Amino acid sequence: MKWTVIGYWGAYPEKGEATSAYLLEQDGFQCLIDCGSGALSRLQRFVDVKGLDAVVLSHYHQDHIADIGVLQYSWLVQNSLHRTNDKLTIYGHGEDETGFSALTHQFTEGIAYQYDDTLEIGPFQFTFQRTTHPVPCFAIRISNGKQEIVYTADSSFDQKLVRFSSDADLLISECSFYHGQDAAKAGHMTSAQCGRLAASANVKQLLLTHLPHFGDRQDLVTEARQQFEGSIQLAYEGWTWQG
Ligand SMILES: [Zn+2]
């Protein structure tokens, strides 16, 4: 399976880029994980939007869902032009009725997942873990039967996340703050906590994402490295992992 970073900024996108959005692919199946601001534009550098097979959302904060509306319009236009006659499935949690109901549109269908669900989506199994965040939010673990990827979504550090991430081949961790800052207050993690999470969970590789708009972001890697000896990288548009 292949993971490509489409957008990696927290809160809002820098010029010409996007907030949280990731493309997961295997055997021609294309799944978008989160659909933040700028995602629809940046995604088209990599795939044809009407070729998407599914979308999975971690939560309903704008930096993860802002482009769902225009994604729905793109499917409406493409259907009107008879370039596709499919409906796009968008998976989101059902704990926020307003957020969930917005996933269903003329050519998109919202499907609710629960925290203890295992979903078969294309060639993947998805499992979910509630995170510690100001609104309901779910970390996502993806398996293809051989490799395992864990995406923390937005969360402060907690032991549940350590258990949920155990032995993953790739951990994609939100990293909103630098070491020494109070990330937990905002429901996020520091670089050092990302490193601690990766080390405690014994993952093979760590990708830092959902990055802050301040400071020298290379310091995030240096700070995480104090805690975790494995490979650590900083997300950028087009970063890929193939397992
Ligand atoms: Zn966020």
Ligand SMILES: [Zn+2]
């Ligand atoms: Zn959030």
